[in-house]
Amino acid sequence: MVRAPCCEKMGLKKGPWTQEEDQILISYIQQHGHSNWRALPKQAGLLRCGKSCRLRWTNYLRPDVKRGNFSKEEEETIINLHELLGNRWSAIAARLPGRTDNEIKNVWHTHLKKRLKSYQISKGQSLTLLKEHDSHDASESKSMDLSFPIQTPVSPQDSSSEHSSVINLTAFPTNMVPKDEQMDVFETFSQIDESLLFDELSTENSNSDSNVGSDFLGITGKLGFQLPSSQAIATTTCSMEHANESNLNIDDGVDFWYNLFIGAGSLPGLPEF
DNA sequence: AAAGTCCGCAACCGCGGTCTA
DNA sequence: CTAGACCGCGGTTGCGGACTT
Numbered sequence: 001m002v003r004a005p006c007c008e009k010m011g012l013k014k015g016p017w018t019q020e021e022d023q024i025l026i027s028y029i030q031q032h033g034h035s036n037w038r039a040l041p042k043q044a045g046l047l048r049c050g051k052s053c054r055l056r057w058t059n060y061l062r063p064d065v066k067r068g069n070f071s072k073e074e075e076e077t078i079i080n081l082h083e084l085l086g087n088r089w090s091a092i093a094a095r096l097p098g099r100t101d102n103e104i105k106n107v108w109h110t111h112l113k114k115r116l117k118s119y120q121i122s123k124g125q126s127l128t129l130l131k132e133h134d135s136h137d138a139s140e141s142k143s144m145d146l147s148f149p150i151q152t153p154v155s156p157q158d159s160s161s162e163h164s165s166v167i168n169l170t171a172f173p174t175n176m177v178p179k180d181e182q183m184d185v186f187e188t189f190s191q192i193d194e195s196l197l198f199d200e201l202s203t204e205n206s207n208s209d210s211n212v213g214s215d216f217l218g219i220t221g222k223l224g225f226q227l228p229s230s231q232a233i234a235t236t237t238c239s240m241e242h243a244n245e246s247n248l249n250i251d252d253g254v255d256f257w258y259n260l261f262i263g264a265g266s267l268p269g270l271p272e273f
Numbered sequence: 274a275a276a277g278t279c280c281g282c283a284a285c286c287g288c289g290g291t292c293t294a
Numbered sequence: 295c296t297a298g299a300c301c302g303c304g305g306t307t308g309c310g311g312a313c314t315t
Contacts, residue, residue, distance in 0.1 A: 090302075
């Protein structure tokens with residue numbers, strides 16, 4: 001398909017925006033909205049292409065754009081989400097209110113990427129510990145074999161396990177995701193100690209109501225999961241919304257995490273893959 | 274103080290997806 | 295069904311300020 005260049009018309013301005021241009025764009029959008037970016041600059045009297053206007057508005061002029069430095073929590077969220085989603089900046093931005101994909105992308109490339117090396121090292125250490133922990137406890141722990149697809153969510157209570165039981169995740173529902181997106185981490189680390197998950201939730205929620213959504217991300221990030229993108233998006237979205245709605249506590253968090261991750265697809269509102 | 278280098282951020286570019294006539 | 299128009303996304307660029315020599 002042949003596409004005309006965005007700014008094919010000569011005379012359209014490029015480069016940094018002036019205050020006057022910003023003011024024109026703001027007042028026009030306040031009065032008329034932005035249903036058609038292509039037509040907007042002409043109607044507003046701006047010598048810019050629609051694309052440039054949209055970018056300026058969404059990344060800078062929009063009233064709900066949060067300016068200033070990123071908080072520690074925001075940075076951690078970006079790191080965890082990037083672990084799950086990769087370079088899907090818009091998907092990451094959707095989970096950080098007031099932040100734009102462009103801003104997050106810049107922060108990642110200028111600050112957070114530099115931390116990736118040390119982050120990966122610490123992640124590798126936790127995986128090593130995890131494997132040692134499993135091999136030590138596996139023979140004494142009750143094992144829960146999960147064959148997918150599971151119709152009914154499985155909770156810790158259902159499996160009559162204490163918080164030291166071991167979950168076999170060898171049979172992850174690979175039919176749910178495209179072949180090229182299937183995770184390999186489960187093939188490598190087939191057993192995950194539930195106590196680690198509980199410890200993680202307990203530590204992070206000791207002083208407040210839990211946000212299972214972010215905990216989920218923290219857990220998966222720290223344990224080294226690499227969820228397939230389609231499932232990661234759906235699960236993360238669902239977990240965050242559900243956690244916010246439910247005002248879950250720690251025990252609910254553990255239960256909920258199980259339901260989400262293990263009973264994937266069986267929770268209300270969780271999209272089918 | 275001047276020149277050179279580095280770094281952060283805003284903006285641009287090109288592509289793919291979706292919509293519509 | 296097809297082609298054109300538009301939108302949104304991710305990668306990249308380049309300017310300007312901060313820092314170093």
